[in-house]
Amino acid sequence: MKQHAVVVGAGLAGLASAISLSLSGWRVTVLERSATLQEVGAGFAMSRNAVAAFRGLGFDDGAVAALGAPTWASGTWTAQGKPLMTVQQTPSTQLIGVHRRRLHQMLHRRADDLGVEIITESPVTALQPGAPGEDPA
Ligand SMILES: Cc1cc2nc3c(=O)[nH]c(=O)nc-3n(C[C@H](O)[C@H](O)[C@H](O)COP(=O)(O)OP(=O)(O)OC[C@H]3O[C@@H](n4cnc5c(N)ncnc54)[C@H](O)[C@@H]3O)c2cc1C
Numbered sequence: 001m002k003q004h005a006v007v008v009g010a011g012l013a014g015l016a017s018a019i020s021l022s023l024s025g026w027r028v029t030v031l032e033r034s035a036t037l038q039e040v041g042a043g044f045a046m047s048r049n050a051v052a053a054f055r056g057l058g059f060d061d062g063a064v065a066a067l068g069a070p071t072w073a074s075g076t077w078t079a080q081g082k083p084l085m086t087v088q089q090t091p092s093t094q095l096i097g098v099h100r101r102r103l104h105q106m107l108h109r110r111a112d113d114l115g116v117e118i119i120t121e122s123p124v125t126a127l128q129p130g131a132p133g134e135d136p137a
Helices: 012-023 048-056 061-067 100-113
Strands: 004-008 027-031 043-046 068-072 075-077 083-086 094-099 117-119
Touching (some): 004 012, 012 027, 012 100, 043 100, 048 061, 048 094, 061 100, 094 100
Parallel strands (some): 004 027
Antiparallel strands (some): 043 094, 068 094, 075 083
């Protein structure tokens, strides 16, 4: 019998965790307190390791290209324009500028395709995490 994981929250982290668990062979249920799945906010910079993690969730080159536009972290300045920290533009400091909603939708679709069960209007009010080697959660 498959092990069953319950993930609280269908944000970016919850959906990514659900996909990862599902790819590892777990049956997954995501409990989301909101009535609809959505991501608020606008831009999101995905660093190189975040893109690697995204690929690890089973997304291919086409999906990575569809995420958004390449951009760079360039540094931090004071209000007067004095550099506090500058970042060299190298392949390792390249970022992808993504719209949050697009990323969330891609993760949601992938979770659906994997058969992850997502239950909305389900606020979690308490949990018992279990203990290694003892009773499960
Ligand atoms: C202004 C700002 C800019 C940022 N920019 C970047 C960036 O450029 N790059 C980057 O990598 N990171 C960035 N971050 C960080 C990143 O946005 C967050 O780490 C990420 O969105 C967190 O996702 P999450 O899924 O953990 O949480 P959330 O997006 O908050 O999702 C949590 C979900 O859980 C649900 N939930 C909460 N409690 C319960 C409950 N009790 N029961 C059921 N459901 C529940 C909520 O309704 C929600 O859907 C930024 C953060 C901020 C604030």
